[in-house]
Amino acid sequence: MMTSRLLISIILTSICACTSGGQELTPLLNQHEKFTADGKVSEDKLYGFPTYHEDGSLNGVAYRIYFLDGSGSFEGVKGNGIDLKETKNRNVKEGLKNIEDLEKNWKIGCREDAVDVLTCLMIIPGITVFVDTKGQNLVAIHGGNSDPRGTIVGIRLDNGVNFVGGKDSQFDGTTAKQIIDGLKTAKQVTTDFRRANSSVGITETLDLYGFNEAFSYINWVMGKCKKVYNARIGIIPNITGGGFQTCNAR
Numbered sequence: 001m002m003t004s005r006l007l008i009s010i011i012l013t014s015i016c017a018c019t020s021g022g023q024e025l026t027p028l029l030n031q032h033e034k035f036t037a038d039g040k041v042s043e044d045k046l047y048g049f050p051t052y053h054e055d056g057s058l059n060g061v062a063y064r065i066y067f068l069d070g071s072g073s074f075e076g077v078k079g080n081g082i083d084l085k086e087t088k089n090r091n092v093k094e095g096l097k098n099i100e101d102l103e104k105n106w107k108i109g110c111r112e113d114a115v116d117v118l119t120c121l122m123i124i125p126g127i128t129v130f131v132d133t134k135g136q137n138l139v140a141i142h143g144g145n146s147d148p149r150g151t152i153v154g155i156r157l158d159n160g161v162n163f164v165g166g167k168d169s170q171f172d173g174t175t176a177k178q179i180i181d182g183l184k185t186a187k188q189v190t191t192d193f194r195r196a197n198s199s200v201g202i203t204e205t206l207d208l209y210g211f212n213e214a215f216s217y218i219n220w221v222m223g224k225c226k227k228v229y230n231a232r233i234g235i236i237p238n239i240t241g242g243g244f245q246t247c248n249a250r
Helices: 004-013 092-102 173-185 211-230
Strands: 040-044 051-058 061-066 072-074 106-112 118-124 127-132 137-141 152-157 162-165 170-172 188-194 202-207
Touching: 051 211, 061 211, 072 211, 106 211, 118 211, 127 211, 137 152, 137 173, 137 188, 152 170, 152 173, 162 173, 170 173, 173 211
Parallel strands: none
Antiparallel strands: 040 051, 051 061, 061 072, 072 106, 106 118, 118 127, 127 137, 137 170, 152 162, 152 188, 188 202
């Protein structure tokens, strides 16, 4: 099962694609197999070899995904967009507001590990949802940059069902699946992150706009990659900069 260390590692290393000494990397996804039929595929100009991303809208939720490493973003607030908006005579306050708005979007990252598993996550401040090619789910609650070890966490869906406990800020197994099922229909979620022996917690109330669309994307990646990664037993992963094994829909 995925650990707190893996959570930190994926967040730090897989939200953006990186190259190693200008080396061309093997992409995770095939740019000819789009996420949505109406998505627009464009070439990136960031590297010394061709890479691609897709811009589109799913159920009115704007998104951008990157075929190189499966990363991307989905709107977390209706009308938020996925880019900083340039405004004439923008002052510092306006600029910060735009950055804060973008931080409310769902960020997507994927990583393969040393045991032939691909894991993808979706994150907004306060909560992270994981899925992997072995069919495991995990929900993590975080309190800023606080150490998750030994914490007591809670999550409430709208004003109804709540879950308390978790291990090192995480819910897994059946509980994680129950939480995810609740997130699919809830409008808001409230999280609580409390250090051991502390009576004061860090709380967040989050809108769940775009949750289903972002969750459908990481499961789309799992659907494309499950067969590939389950057949890779014993193959050394490319976690040191060589890229991924490309996943195809067939």
